[in-house]
Amino acid sequence: MKCNGIGCQSDYPEPDIIDGTAYFVCSSCGDFHEVENYRVYSIAERIKMFEDEYGVRLPPEYTQYAGTDGSRVVKLPSCDNYSTQFYFGEGFYTVGKFAGIEPDPYGTSIFDSASLTEEWGLPKKIVLIEGDGHTWLALDYRESNTDPKVIVIESDEGNSLLVADNFKEFVHSFLSYESVYDTNGNVIYNG
Numbered sequence: 566m567k568c569n570g571i572g573c574q575s576d577y578p579e580p581d582i583i584d585g586t587a588y589f590v591c592s593s594c595g596d597f598h599e600v601e602n603y604r605v606y607s608i609a610e611r612i613k614m615f616e617d618e619y620g621v622r623l624p625p626e627y628t629q630y631a632g633t634d635g636s637r638v639v640k641l642p643s644c645d646n647y648s649t650q651f652y653f654g655e656g657f658y659t660v661g662k663f664a665g666i667e668p669d670p671y672g673t674s675i676f677d678s679a680s681l682t683e684e685w686g687l688p689k690k691i692v693l694i695e696g697d698g699h700t701w702l703a704l705d706y707r708e709s710n711t712d713p714k715v716i717v718i719e720s721d722e723g724n725s726l727l728v729a730d731n732f733k734e735f736v737h738s739f740l741s742y743e744s745v746y747d748t749n750g751n752v753i754y755n756g
Contacts, residue, residue, distance in 0.1 A: 568589075568591040568593065568594060568596050568598075569596065569598065570591055570593075570594040570595075570596030571594075572594075573591060573593055573594040573596060575591055575592070575593035575594070577589040577590070577591055577598065578590075578592055580600070580603065582603055582605075585601065585602050585603060585604075586599060586600065586601050586602075586603060587599070587600045587603030606667070606668070608628055608666065611666045611667060611668065612628065612666060614668060614676075615666065615668075615675055615676060618676070619678070619679070619692065620710060621690075621692065621704075621706045621710045621711070621713070622710060622711040622712075623666075623675070623692075623704075624704070624712075624713065624731065624732035624733070626732050626733055626736060627663075627666075627694070627704075627732060628666060630663045630736070631663055631664065631665050631666040631675070632662070632663060632664075632665035632666070632667075633662065633663055634661060634662040634663075635660070636659075636741060636742035636743070637659070637660040637739045637740070637741075637742070638657050638658065638659050638660065638739070638740045638741070638742055638744075638745045638746075639657065639658050639660065639728055639729075639735065639738050639739060639740065640656060640657055640738065640740065640754075640756075641653050641656050641657060641658055641717065641726050641728065642726055642727060643656075644726065646722075646724055648719050648721050648722040648724045649719065649724045649725075649726055651719075652699065652700050652717075652719040652721075653700070653717060653719070653726055655752060656752070657740075657745055657752065657754070658700075658702065658717050658728070659742065660695055660702060660739075661695055661697075662695065663694055663695055664677070664678075664693065664694050664695060675692055675693070675694065677693070678691070678692045678693045681693050685698060685701075685720040686720060686723065687701070687703075687718060687720060687723060688707060688718075688723065690705070690706045690707040691703040691704065691705050691706065691707070691716070691718065692704040692706065692713070698720060699719060699720050699721070700717060700718070700719050700720070701717065701718050701719075701720070702715070702716075702717055702728070703715070703716050703717075703718055703725075704732065705725070712731055713731070713732065714727060714728075714729065714730055714731065715727075715728045715729040715730075715731070715732060715734075715735040716728055740754070740756075744756075
């Protein structure tokens, strides 16, 4: 959970829980946050809640990446229109922090997909797993509720590119940041 103190975006450490109330204290700015009737859900409970709410099956491998951050890059297919060329024309997508699997109103979570797709005018049958508003990495459930494709999508016109036919294939396509970009951010990939 992210701190909501003025100008602070640190992660709160684990809370102290007393009589069902969680007390969060930010170690960076000292902000204090209290949540009544706080409950910690197991990973299996979180996945079931998500799948019941969204009517889709989350790829089992996703739990290994949920909430993680790393220097992962994926190679993209050729762009076929102006908007995808503008956002993805470099041919690579750098994956930031994967959305978590906690139903957390203060952090980035897959549970936010419905509200974010509505806010950014994106298709309803996708689950946003990483992004910044203009570009997103998503699980695409428009053809299957059990085996989503992985896409990148831009929010201006809603155009997308297929990254992988499934999440397992997506994970196997990861490239290290250093193999794609030099220290100045220039593409050096020659694979």
